[in-house]
Amino acid sequence: MLFMNDKDEYSSQPVKEKVQMLPLGDTAVTVSFGDKIDETINQQARVLSNYLDSHPFPGMKETVVGYTAVTVYYDPVTVFKHHPQTVPFSSVKEILSGALAAADGDKHESKERVRHIPVCYGGAFGPDLHVVAALHGRSEQEVVRRHSETAYRVYMIGFTPGFPYLGGLPEDLATPRRKSPRLSVPAGSVGIAGSQTGVYPFASPGGWQIIGRTPIKLFDLKRDPPNRLQAGDRLYFDPITPDQFKHWKGAKGHDPACE
């Protein structure tokens, strides 16, 4: 081909221009794909993270997916041993540029993981369900239906072990935090804070509006891996009765989250 069409040559440029590599101190770099919470941006981050996890470079310690970026932790000393001609950050940037191009090549992300979390809504398990219902002028049943019919996306795990940052809460369920936070919220509590919804993996103080509780552990060292959820998961909350909650078995075969 003698002449190249401008469009072909530059068509992939706009996306690439948005990719930024920013140092996070002297032992990590954040590869950022944008600055807003967005499914496509988060997916780009996951694609690069998956690629790096299966093709780690010498000195790479780990990768963590954020809402809009992947943070890559590395040991500058090991990187320098392999690339003594330049400063480790520059070497890592170059390696990551290569990884970006290669990850772009095998874009077909592995099949989406779907996870179901059983939740007993309302009552003693969800003392703020009535607050959410009253605020939006709905019945408690409607709030439960709306919250449990929605497909959520796990954007990232962080804050505490196993805590999922979820996207997808219907706007008409968004509810401000409690004015005075509770001193202790039980492990497994499902709550709403502003336009976020999530699950407390451990008992902790908290200001979220608690609408239910799950009997399963989001982080359990007896399991391998211990975290029930990972970035990229499609997540559903399945309503269960207080009786089901009481008799919930974490054992395999009884656990819909164990698929």
Add this chain to the structure above:
Amino acid sequence: MTLLVNKPGMLSTIQDLGRNGWQKAGVSTSGAMDSWALRLANALVGNEPGAACLEITLSGPELCFEEGHWIAITGADLSPVIGDRRVPMNRPVYVRKGTVLAFTVPVKGLRTYLAVDGGIDVPEVLGSRSTALQAQFGGLNGRAIQSGDRLPAGRKSAFPHRLLQKDEAFYYVNWTVNPRLLPYHHPRLIRVVAGREWAAFSKPARRNFLYTAYEVTRDSNRMGARLSGLKLELKKEKSLISSPVSVGTVQVPANGQPILLLQDRQTTGGYPMIAHVISADLPKAAQARPGDKLSFRKVSLEEAQRLLIDQEKKLQSIIRSIRIKRSEF
């Protein structure tokens, strides 16, 4: 079973070089706050660099050795004693079975590392023996040590020791690490590189951060050192999306008082990051006590990484020399 805890001290935890690969699951790295001191202690007793040690904070424990051991004490000088005799730091010390090690006056620094030959042999959890205090796993049942605990030591090195006299509780070698090689010069001067929001902070804020001192407050722990000083403000309010943070990250919540994130930090944060302490100065930061006033100096990322590589070269040559010295026994 080999180390009996008579008294636990203020906060003594089992730590190694930390947990890698689980931040994506929200698990922080934990591990020794002063990893330089931990690696030195291990080298002195012939352990692998990442063997588990006891990290001791400010007021030390009282420990009874139920077997004879080579030990080494590095990091902060908290006046280790056996009976009424000082135990020298930064060198191999042989302690006889039945000896009680205690700590008296905290002279310098905050965190001491006690290595025993064979390392402290608690089970690995997610690839590390470090105690994760918040999540309550790792180390000894996920908590600080308590009176009555027994800390198991691993298989001892075949490092010979001479016979002790009847009334002799311990003895030590006649060499030590040259204090000039320790990474604690100018202990209150901490070098940083710019953080992601550096330019978003107001000019006075950036000036304050670099030219006035920030005091380590009592609210500091293994998660982070809360600092207090002149308020640090953004040019204009900015709401950030939570994102991963790192050890050494200095983040500034709305009250304008910076927090230096340490080994047990949460894995993600949503506050603006003004700076990051360079890795070569993390040992100094780990040794800063509540009440200490820290001054920050900004260096380039290139210089930060060069300093770390130099520091590592120095430590490696110390470790090599220790090996040679030990082989002369």
